Amino acid sequence: GAVVSQHPSRVICKSGTSVKIECRSLDFQATTMFWYRQFPKKSLMLMATSNEGSKATYEQGVEKDKFLINHASLTLSTLTVTSAHPEDSSFYICSAPSLVGFSDTQYFGPGTRLTVL
């Protein structure tokens, strides 16, 4: 249980285009999901909290107009990187909280590697 998927796993796009990344909870419902960004050899940095039925909560310094988040259903959250630039190239990971056995915490997707040319 507690499987989280992401699509696509890898995407390459041209500068100025927009890219949508999907995060799905496959066997449970999640009213809250989280989006992280990870640069090479660095830790995960929380970007925003996605809330089903309401607006996302963004961390300080994250541009909400650039990183659009939509929590369309109890099993799907999407992150759209608008007008992408090379500095947006990164590994984007989502997570969702669930209870599996005695571990009531967050489970992570496999990540999406974005490369902006």
Added chain:
Amino acid sequence: GQQLNQSPQSMFIQEGEDVSMNCTSSSIFNTWLWYKQDPGEGPVLLIALYKAGELTSNGRLTAQFGITRKDSFLNISASIPSDVGIYFCAGQGSYNTDKLIFGTGTRLQVFP
């Protein structure tokens, strides 16, 4: 953004050796978590700690939740080659919907 201090930054050990890493915070957390991340993949939960002073094991892994609630350590006994990866600690509030604050990571390399 906020990060937790994790040490050591990297470790190079021989197969069979024990490993210890720790994580400290200036803030109190009610939950401490340890994850392992392989290259190009998302983190995988290893151990979750919910009470100050708690000592929990998962196979060859043992982790403790510090009494002050500001630190945690992870031990790996009798390391094997598949232990290679990056280990992250994370602090969290009382609820599983609270956001995670990650440590800086410990990169582990195991030589046969």
